[in-house]
Structure formats: structure tokens, C-alpha cells
Amino acid sequence: MQGWMEFWDNFIVMLPQLTEKFGVTVSIFVLTLLFSLPLGLLLAFGRMAKNGLLCLMSKIYISVMRGTPLMLQLVIVYFAPYYVFGIKITNSWRFGAVILAFVLNYAAYFAEIYRSGIASIPVGQYEAAKILGYTRGQTFGKIILPQVVKRILPPVTNEMITLVKDTSLAFVLAQVEMFTVAKQFAASQASVMPLMVAGVFYYFFNLLVASLMEYVEKKLNYYR
Amino acid sequence: MRGGMRGNMAGKVLLEIRHLKKYFDGQEILKDISLTVREGEVVSVIGPSGSGKSTLLRCAAMLEKMDAGELAYMGERAAYEAQGRCIYAPKEDLRRIGRRFGLVFQNFNLFPHYSVLKNVMDAPVTVGHLSKREARERAEQLISRFGLADKKEAYPCQLSGGQQQRVSIARALAMQPKLLFFDEPTSALDPELTGEVLKVIKELAKEKMTMIIVTHEMQFAKEISDRVIFLEKGEILAEGCVEEVFSSGQARIQDFIGKVTH
Numbered sequence: 287m288q289g290w291m292e293f294w295d296n297f298i299v300m301l302p303q304l305t306e307k308f309g310v311t312v313s314i315f316v317l318t319l320l321f322s323l324p325l326g327l328l329l330a331f332g333r334m335a336k337n338g339l340l341c342l343m344s345k346i347y348i349s350v351m352r353g354t355p356l357m358l359q360l361v362i363v364y365f366a367p368y369y370v371f372g373i374k375i376t377n378s379w380r381f382g383a384v385i386l387a388f389v390l391n392y393a394a395y396f397a398e399i400y401r402s403g404i405a406s407i408p409v410g411q412y413e414a415a416k417i418l419g420y421t422r423g424q425t426f427g428k429i430i431l432p433q434v435v436k437r438i439l440p441p442v443t444n445e446m447i448t449l450v451k452d453t454s455l456a457f458v459l460a461q462v463e464m465f466t467v468a469k470q471f472a473a474s475q476a477s478v479m480p481l482m483v484a485g486v487f488y489y490f491f492n493l494l495v496a497s498l499m500e501y502v503e504k505k506l507n508y509y510r
Numbered sequence: 511m512r513g514g515m516r517g518n519m520a521g522k523v524l525l526e527i528r529h530l531k532k533y534f535d536g537q538e539i540l541k542d543i544s545l546t547v548r549e550g551e552v553v554s555v556i557g558p559s560g561s562g563k564s565t566l567l568r569c570a571a572m573l574e575k576m577d578a579g580e581l582a583y584m585g586e587r588a589a590y591e592a593q594g595r596c597i598y599a600p601k602e603d604l605r606r607i608g609r610r611f612g613l614v615f616q617n618f619n620l621f622p623h624y625s626v627l628k629n630v631m632d633a634p635v636t637v638g639h640l641s642k643r644e645a646r647e648r649a650e651q652l653i654s655r656f657g658l659a660d661k662k663e664a665y666p667c668q669l670s671g672g673q674q675q676r677v678s679i680a681r682a683l684a685m686q687p688k689l690l691f692f693d694e695p696t697s698a699l700d701p702e703l704t705g706e707v708l709k710v711i712k713e714l715a716k717e718k719m720t721m722i723i724v725t726h727e728m729q730f731a732k733e734i735s736d737r738v739i740f741l742e743k744g745e746i747l748a749e750g751c752v753e754e755v756f757s758s759g760q761a762r763i764q765d766f767i768g769k770v771t772h
Contacts, residue, residue, distance in 0.1 A: 410619035413573055414678075417613045418685060419605060419637035428636065432623050509622045510667040 293479060300471050300480055308487055310463040314453045318388040319446065325389060326396025333401055344397070351394035356387070357458050363387040364459050384456045388449070395445050403438040404430065436506045443499040447492050521548035523585065524610070524689050524720055525570065530579035532565055532744075539565050541744040543579075547689065550718040554731035557741035558766060563724045566741065567693050570722070571613045572604065583610045584688070609637075612682030613691040617698050618674045620666040620681070626653060627662040630681045638685060645684070652680040656710055672703030676710055690714070692723040728770050732756060740766075 332344035351359070364383040367373040407430055415425040454465035468484035525547040532540040540562045547553055555563045568574040570581065572588065576596045581589040588607045589598045598604060620629050631649035634640040640648070653662050656676040666674055675695060682690060692711065696704040708730050714721065715734045725731055731738060731752075738755040740748040740763055748755045748763055756767060 408619075410615060410617060411621070414615065414619035414621070416573070417571060417608070417611075418633035418681070419609055420633065421605075424636055428632070429621055436623070509665045 296471070296475055296477075296479070297483070300467075300483065303467050303471075304464055304480075304483065304487065307462055307467045308464040308491075310456075310461070311450075311453045311465070311487075312491075314384060314388060314456060314463065315446075315450055317385050318392055318449060321385070321389040322392035322396055325393035327400050329393055329397035330400035330404065333397055334404065348394045348397055351391050352398075356391050356452060357455055359391055360384065360387040360455060360458050363390070380459055380461050384459055384461045388452070392445065392449060396442070399438050399441045399445070400434065402441075403434040406437055407433055436503075436509075439499060439503050439506070443496060446495050446499070450492050450495060451488055521550050523547070524549050524583065525722075526580070526582045526585075527570060528580040529591070530566070530569060530581070531577050532562070532569055532574065533577050534565075539744050540569070543744075543746060545570075545739070545746075547720065547722060549688070549720055551720055551736045552715045552734050553722045553737045553739060554735040555722065555724045555739045555741055556726070556728065556731055556766075557739075557747070561741045562744040563741050564693055567613075567691050567722065567724050571611060571691050572598075572608060573613075583607050609685065610687060611689040611691060612685055612687035613693065614675070614679050614682055614695050616694040618666070618671075618678045620674055620678055622666050625663050625665055626658060626669070626677050629666070629677055630684045633681065634684050649680070649684055652683055653677070656680055670703060671699045672706045675699065675703075675707045679707075679710055679714075689720045689722070692721060692725070694724050694726065696725070696727060726770060728767055742766075 329344055329348065332340050333348065335341045335344070360383070363386050364379070365375070367379065368375050411429055411433070412425060415429045420429065453463060456463050457466045457469075464487060465484050468480045471480035472478060523546055525545070527543060527545040530540055530543040530545075531538065543562075543566060545553075545566075555566065557563055565574060569576050572581075575598070576589055578591055578594070578596050579589070580587065580591060586603075586607055587599060588604060589596055591597070599607070621632075624632060627646070627649055630652060631642075631645040634645040634648060635642055638645075650659075650662065653659060656679065658673060658676060658680075661669060661673060661677075666677070669677065675698075679695075695711065696707050699707060704727070708727065711721070711723070711730075712734055723731070723735075735752055737750065738748075738752055739746055740755055740758075742762065748758050748760060755763065758764070
């Protein structure tokens, strides 16, 4: 009974703070998606470009971003203004650096997902559109992209779920988000309970993300 | 066979191909092909697989680039030969010239995310700058004419192959082309569904729609063609009206027709 009461007291203190910083977690998630999804598409265009240099540069970029730890990329992005441009790093840059690093990293993964999606559309779709007189832009926007979106939903959902959990990496730049708070509580209470609670937060957030994406998938199920 | 052959000789020239050559990986697929198609004519291209029939059609429809020769629609040059190379007209000209023909594919290539109605009316709105109301009217007319009125809200995946091919013919006609290409329009269909598509093409022939049809359906080619072209190994082996080609003395042609029809 004693232990249970103590747990409850700690829980009551912890919950508002975790919830508050969960807002930061969600912000990182939303902003990263908002910018990395379009950037990934541009990168996929670069990767598929006929221009050899553009293609090579995109390929190298994707290879480096996927091949090195996001944690390292966070540190590099954070210190880059100082080491490259000699600009003094201020506190307000912290959150910006987190978002920029996440966007640059996730765009690389999304680029490859887009590329596989675009490559899976039969050539006949392009040919039919060409014969009917669609411009290249109209063909991509009206005929190809909607079909690509449907096909890439499952792998994109995967990346989104990974992103939810990756937000905890923001701690390397001392950006306080939910998991940072949970770790502080775990240390002060000498208990893993706060980390478990954080885990429950992540789980339910991901459940929401997955359900939402499942709903979108169903919505697009009207054709094959 | 239609009786209009002689009369059509006077028709306006819609398509003119001269000395077309096409290579794939250094192999000559089409060897010096010349072909003139006049308004109202129905021309069938027959011949064994790999003879270059589809490639010829795709070169004419500018889906493949010719390696040599000339291509003109209604007297306007889309491609010509200079210094041993084939030079195409500027993009905007090609787009305008491309509006003069349509193409029906072997495997339909309908847009799967669009309903039947949208498949037929989208290009006239997007490309032809027709108002939505006009495009819808035109599309609905075509759709009901091909017996698909009750399917206009359906999606391609809900239709049989024959129905899909009829939609794709409607889609091509909605752009009001002067000339329609068919690339083996029934090869992906079973015999039962083949009939309904051939019926539609026959109706178009009756209305003097200018058509070039690559096909393996010999009986059908016999019935609707003004002219038949027999292609083998990238060369025109015989060309003429149905009787001329089908009762040609050439052993190779007799052999092929015999194999296909029996």
C-alpha cells in the first residue's frame, strides 16, 4: 500500500510536466514531416535526374544521411554555424538545429521511398498521358503522384513511427522534450517508472499515427 | 472489305511516313518504311510477332523516336532528316501535332484512380481547355454510345477487359482526333470479350473514322480494312487492298495467314 501511494504521488507530479514537454515532442514530429516530405520528393527528382552530376550529388547525399547516425548529424548541424560561418551559437538556435537535422535526415529516407513508388508506376501511364496531350507537369501531378502516394503509404507510415521515437534524440542538443523530463524523474526518483510512463506516451501517440494512416489507406482503397 | 477504297484515293493525306528507319541496340527493327494514310481510310498492319508492327505504330505516334526518315501529319512535318539524323520539330509544335491522333493501347492504360467518366473527360478539360460541362456532356455521350452508361461512376478495376478497352477508345475519341491508332487492341482479351471491342471499332469504320490498326485478328482485318500492310522483319512484304494481300501469291504470306486463321 505504501509503495502504491508513493507511486501515485510521484505520478501526479510527473504527469503535467511530461504532458507539457510532450508538446515539444509533437512539434518536432510535425515540423519534421512538414518539411522533409516535400524535400524528399525534390531529392527523389534529383536522384532520378538524367543530369549525371545532379544524380550523383543526390546519391551521395542520401548515402551519407542514411549511413551516419542521426545523433552525429544533430551535433554537426548545431555547431555548423559557428565552425563554418563563425556565427555565435545562441539558445534560440537549439530548436531550429533539431528540426533542420531531422528534416535533412528524414528527407533522405523519404526520397528513396518516393523513388521506389515512382518507379513502380507502369510506363503505360506516362504514354497514355502523353498521347492525350498532358504536359510533363500535368502528367506527374494528376496521373503519377496520386498513384505514388497510395503505393508508398505503408513505408511512409513506418518512417513516421520511427520518427516519433527518434524525437527523443533531441536530448543530445539539450533540447528538453518529453523523454528528457522522464529521464530526469527517473534519476531523481531512482525508479524506471517514469521511463515506462514515457513509453506509454510514445505507444499511444504511435497508435494514433498508425490508425490515422490506416484510415487514409482505406480512403484510397477505392481503386487498385 | 469496304468499297470506298477508290474514292478515298482523293481524300486528304493525314499521315505521311517516308523512309522510316528504327534501330534497337544496333539492330534494324524497321527498314525504310514509307506509308501514306488518307482521310477516312482504315489500314490494318499484320504480320508475325517481332516484325516491327507495334514499333511502326509507336514511331508514328511519337512514343518512339525514329532514327531516320520523315513524319508528317496533315502536311505539317513532325520530323525530318538532315545530315543523316532525324530531327524533330520543337516541343510546342509536336504537342499541337499530337492532338491530331489518338492511340488505343493493348493493355488499355486507363488511369486507375479516375472513374470511367473522369478518365474520358479529364484530358478534354486539362489539355483541350473545354469547360467541365461541355467535357462531361461529350464524355457521357461517348460512354453511353459504347454501352457503358451504367458504369460511368465505376473505376477501371471494377470493369472487365472488354469494358476497359471500350472506355479507353472513348477516352481517345473525347479528344476528337483526326486519326486513331490501335496497338493490338484485343490481344489482352479473351475471345468472348474480343467481339465487343471489335464491334465498336467496326462502328467507327462505318463512320469513316481514319484508323490504323495493328492486329492479329485476320477475319476482322479482312472485314474492315481498305488497305492491308503485311510486315515482316521490318519490311513491308505486301501492301494493297484486302484481296491483293490475302490472296497474294507469296508463299510467306499464305503460310502466315493459314497459321493464324486455322
